[in-house]
Amino acid sequence: MTLNLNRREWLTGAAATGALLSGASASAQTFMTPNVNPTAENPIRAHFNENVYGQSKIARKAMIDAFDHSHEYAFSAFFELRNIMAELEDIAPEYVGMGAGSTEFLEKAAVFNKVDGGALLTPLPTYGDILRFSKSLNTKIIGVPVGEDMAIDLNAMRAAYTDEVKLIYLCNPNNPCPTIIEKKALREFCIEMSEKATILIDEAYYEYVDNPDFESMISLVKENKNIIVTRTASKIHAFAGIRIGVCFAHPDLIKRMFGLFSNTLNYTAMKGAIASYQDFEYQTFLKQKNQQCLKIVNKMCDDLNLEYVKSNANFTFFNAGRPSKEVQETMKKHHILTGREFKPFTNWVRLSMTKPEEIQHFSNIYRKEFG
Numbered sequence: 308m309t310l311n312l313n314r315r316e317w318l319t320g321a322a323a324t325g326a327l328l329s330g331a332s333a334s335a336q337t338f339m340t341p342n343v344n345p346t347a348e349n350p351i352r353a354h355f356n357e358n359v360y361g362q363s364k365i366a367r368k369a370m371i372d373a374f375d376h377s378h379e380y381a382f383s384a385f386f387e388l389r390n391i392m393a394e395l396e397d398i399a400p401e402y403v404g405m406g407a408g409s410t411e412f413l414e415k416a417a418v419f420n421k422v423d424g425g426a427l428l429t430p431l432p433t434y435g436d437i438l439r440f441s442k443s444l445n446t447k448i449i450g451v452p453v454g455e456d457m458a459i460d461l462n463a464m465r466a467a468y469t470d471e472v473k474l475i476y477l478c479n480p481n482n483p484c485p486t487i488i489e490k491k492a493l494r495e496f497c498i499e500m501s502e503k504a505t506i507l508i509d510e511a512y513y514e515y516v517d518n519p520d521f522e523s524m525i526s527l528v529k530e531n532k533n534i535i536v537t538r539t540a541s542k543i544h545a546f547a548g549i550r551i552g553v554c555f556a557h558p559d560l561i562k563r564m565f566g567l568f569s570n571t572l573n574y575t576a577m578k579g580a581i582a583s584y585q586d587f588e589y590q591t592f593l594k595q596k597n598q599q600c601l602k603i604v605n606k607m608c609d610d611l612n613l614e615y616v617k618s619n620a621n622f623t624f625f626n627a628g629r630p631s632k633e634v635q636e637t638m639k640k641h642h643i644l645t646g647r648e649f650k651p652f653t654n655w656v657r658l659s660m661t662k663p664e665e666i667q668h669f670s671n672i673y674r675k676e677f678g
Contacts, residue, residue, distance in 0.1 A: 341664035345642035353659045353669060354644040356482070356512075356622050358545035360596070360662070362579060363589035366544070369582035373575040381574035388577045391584055392553050396525050401558040404565045405572060409511060409539040409552035413437040415564050416474060416507050416535065421446050425473020425504070430459040432649050434482045434509060447471060452651075457484040457616045457624070461496045468503065475500060478509040479524075480516060483649045483657040485620040490522030497524055501533040505560075508536045512620035514543040514590060515597055521619065525555045532557040542621060543593055544583045549573070551580040597621050600660035607670040611678055622646070622659045627677065631656045634677070641672045 339360065345351045352359055362370075373384075385405065393400040406412055417440045420427060426447035429438060441448055451467045454460040459481055468475075479488050488496075497506050508524050525536045536555040540546035550573065554564065583589075601618050608615040608625050615625035627634050631648045634656050638645050646657030660666060 341662040343664050343668050347642055350642040350644050351661055351665045351669065352644055353661050354646050356542065356659045357547050358543055358593060360545065360593060362545045363583055363586045365586045365589070366579045366583035370575045370579040373578035377574050381572060381577060384574050384577040384581070385572060388581050391581060395584065396555065398525065398529060398555065402528055402555055402561065404554040404556065404561045406552045406554065407550035407572060408541055409509065409537040410436055411552060412535065412537045412554045412564065413507070413509070414440045417441045417444060417446065419563065420474035423473050426469070426471040427474050427476060428464060428468060428472045429476040430464065430481065432483055432652070433476070434478045437476050453484055458486040459488050461488065461492055468500070472504050475504050475506045476509065477506065478511070480512045480619040482620070483646065484616055484624050485618040485622055486616060487516065487518055487521045487619045489520045493524065494527065497527055497534055501531050505533045505535065508534070510536055511539045511542055513538060515594060515621050516619045518619050528555050528557055532559055535560060540580055540583065543590055544580065546576065546580065549576045549579065551576050596663060597660050599663040600666040603663060603666045603670055604658060607673060611674070622657055624655055624657050626654055627656050628654060630654060637676050638672065643669050643672065
C-alpha cells in the first residue's frame with residue numbers, strides 16, 4: 308500500500324507517534340502540564356530565561372503548514388514579517404532588520420565597532436554575549452558596575468566614557484539584574500551620548516515589563532542614525548531554538564548590517580513568528596503566568612528575609628546569603644536547574660520563571676534546604 312502524505316500530514320503523524328513512543332519521558336516543558344515531579348532527564352529548567360510553555364498553538368500550526376512551502380525561497384515571508392514588525396512599532400519597514408535571534412545583531416555591532424577601532428562601554432553585570440564576542444576580537448571593554456540598587460547607573464556610564472568608545476551597550480531590562488532604566492533618564496542619555504557613539508539598546512525582555520517608568524527607545528531611531536534597538540522572539544514567543552530577532556535602526560545602519568535584505572532566515576520560523584507576534588491573547592496569558600510565578604518567589608524571599616530585585620522580566624535575582632554555586636548544586640539534586648554564578652554577586656541567584664506550580668515546588672524545596 309502506498310501512502311501519499313503531504314509534509315503537514317507527515318509531521319503531525321510523526322509528532323503523535325513520537326509522543327506515544329516517548330511516554331513518560333516526554334518533556335513536560337513543552338506542554339501546559341506543570342513539571343512538579345522533575346527527574347534528571349526532565350528537570351525544571353529555571354536557568355535559561357526560556358518560555359517553558361512553548362510556542363502558541365497558532366504559531367505551531369503556522370510552522371507545520373509552512374513545511375508545504377519550505378522548499379521555496381523565503382523572500383515573501385521575510386517582507387511579510389518585516390512589515391508586521393514595522394506596523395506593530397509604527398515605523399517604516401526600512402527601519403527594520405531581522406536575523407536569527409538578536410545575537411546576530413549584537414555580534415554584528417561588535418564587529419563594526421572593531422572595524423571602526425572603537426572601545427565598548429557597558430554596564431556590569433549584563434547580558435554577556437556582546438562582551439564575549441568583543442573580547443574575542445580584542446576590543447577594549449570599559450565596564451561600569453551597576454549601582455547599589457542593582458540598576459544601570461547612567462551617570463557612571465557618562466563618567467566612564469572616553470573618546471575611544473564607539474559603541475555603548477545597554478540591556479533594558481537588564482540581565483541578570485532584572486532592573487529597568489527610567490524612561491526619561493534613558494531618553495536623555497541616548498540623545499546626548501549618540502552624538503559621540505552608537506548606542507545599542509537590547510530590549511529582549513520588553514514584553515514582560517509592567518512598569519510605568521519603562522519605555523522602549525524605538526521612537527528615537529526615526530531621527531537618530533546612532534541608535535539601535537534589538538528585540539528577540541526567544542523569550543515570550545518561545546523561539547529560543549527556532550531563532551527570530553528584530554532590529555530597529557536608521558536605514559543607513561540597517562543597510563550596513565544587513566544589506567538590502569537578508570535571505571538567511573528560516574521560512575518556517577518566519578511563518579511561525581508572523582502568527583506569534585499577532586497572537587496577543589497568548590502573550591497576555593504568558594505575562595499573567597509570569598506574574599504569578601514572581602509573586603510566589605517574592606513571598607519566599609520575604610518570608611526568609613532574603614534581599615531581591617523587583618523583577619521587570621521573566622526571571623528574578625535574589626541574595627541567597629550563600630554562594631549561588633551551592634544553591635545551584637543543591638537544587639540540581641532535586642532536578643531543578645538555576646542560573647550560574649554572576650560576578651561580583653556570587654551570593655545572588657538568578658531564577659527563571661517557569662510555571663507557577665513549578666516555582667512553588669522550587670520554593671518548597673528551597674525552604675526545606677535553606678529556610
